[in-house]
Amino acid sequence: MIVHLVDGTYELFRHFYGLRSGRHRSLLARMPKPKAKKRRVNRVKGFASRGRGKKWILLLLVVLLLIPAMQVVVVRFINPPLTLPMLIEQVGAMFSKAPKPPLRYRWIDLTKIPEMFLEHLWISEDQRFFQHEGFDWKEMDLAVKEAERKGKPVRGASTITNQCARSIFLWQGRSWIRKGLESYYTIWMEALLPKRRILELYANVIEMGRGIYGVEAASQHYFGVSARGLTREQSAMLAAVLPNPKGWDPTKAGRTLRWRQRRILQRERSANFPEKLLRFLICEVFTARTRRERRSNVTLHPCFGLDSVSRARHGG
Known part of the structure; x- marks a missing residue:
């Protein structure tokens, strides 16, 4: 009776996992592989692609x-x-x-x-x-x-x-x-x-x-x-x-x-x-080699062909 029970269990086990005579494979080979590593790899790839997207x-x-x-x-x-x-x-x-x-x-x-x-x-x-x-x-x-x-x-x-x-x-x-x-x-x-x-x-x-x-x-x-x-x-x-x-x-x-x-x-x-200020700031060039020249006779850049500030100062 025990022999029949073992044989029946073996046949049921073999039928359930698709085993055939002469082509037995390990049960570990038939078991599904864990997906934790794959998920981790996919997660890393996702982070990398997101990083590249942010850079762009x-x-x-x-x-x-x-x-x-x-x-x-x-x-x-x-x-x-x-x-x-x-x-x-x-x-x-x-x-x-x-x-x-x-x-x-x-x-x-x-x-x-x-x-x-x-x-x-x-x-x-x-x-x-x-x-x-x-x-x-x-x-x-x-x-x-x-x-x-x-x-x-x-x-x-x-x-x-x-x-x-x-x-x-x-x-x-x-x-x-x-x-x-x-x-x-x-x-x-x-x-x-x-x-x-x-x-x-x-x-x-x-x-x-x-x-x-x-x-x-x-x-x-x-x-x-x-x-x-x-x-x-x-x-x-x-x-x-x-x-x-x-x-x-x-x-x-x-x-x-x-x-x-x-x-x-x-x-x-x-x-x-402020005409003098206008003339000075439009040209944006203030030529003065020394403080003394700056006080006495300062000429503007001839961007408009304008006269010196001294002339404007004296109402010329």
């Missing part, structure tokens, strides 16, 4: 953050043949039924831009341009207080550098994304460009009408003269139109535009206008 994301982020810096370096040495707002306007005109305005954009070196226009530009847009580093915190504070007092939205307090960054690299319009990018470009422009170059870029790429960019193109379109042939009134009018270039026409000036023109001319003639 970090590299992509660094590249995106450095693209504005590289763009700013390019425009420091190369005059932009086209800007993003120009491109957007021309592409939009292709899909619009309205008449397409021709693109008027002519570059002019800073040495050929009239000094009076640069003064009018400074008075109209950013009187602390040479003091701040891209952001006029005082003007922002005044704008906030004025809005609280009048119960109106906060007016814009953009600096020349802000507007220059927007006019070259970004699009027009109101959005927090564009404002954030504008601020980021402003930081790089103030860090990598001298004030003289920022002013030159701004005077050449700023929008002054539909399809009209820069002081040279605006002078020729509105008054039929080069920028060097502008009168003082015409120069002030071009500077006055900047807050609303598509809505105002210098040749058909209304009450508001005339008021802005008179305001610019009055501020120019004001005794408080």
Whole structure:
């Protein structure tokens, strides 16, 4: 009976594990292998792939953050043949039924831009341009207080550098994304460009009408003269139109535009206008070999063909 029980158990065991006569295999070979090591290997591979993914994301982020810096370096040495707002306007005109305005954009070196226009530009847009580093915190504070007092939205307090960054690299319009990018470009422009170059870029790429960019193109379109042939009134009018270039026409000036023109001319003639400081900071070159020369006769770099400070000091 015991023999039959053993034989039956053996046959059942052999049938259950698929054993056949002459082909017996070890039970250990038939048992499933532990998967702990495989899981550990897969976990290590997962961590490695995640690490590589993070490195690529970090590299992509660094590249995106450095693209504005590289763009700013390019425009420091190369005059932009086209800007993003120009491109957007021309592409939009292709899909619009309205008449397409021709693109008027002519570059002019800073040495050929009239000094009076640069003064009018400074008075109209950013009187602390040479003091701040891209952001006029005082003007922002005044704008906030004025809005609280009048119960109106906060007016814009953009600096020349802000507007220059927007006019070259970004699009027009109101959005927090564009404002954030504008601020980021402003930081790089103030860090990598001298004030003289920022002013030159701004005077050449700023929008002054539909399809009209820069002081040279605006002078020729509105008054039929080069920028060097502008009168003082015409120069002030071009500077006055900047807050609303598509809505105002210098040749058909209304009450508001005339008021802005008179305001610019009055501020120019004001005794408080720091002409000597303007001349010094625009050129950004202060040649003085000794303290004695600095006190007596300091000459400016001839970037505008200006006379010495001593002449301005004596009202010459």
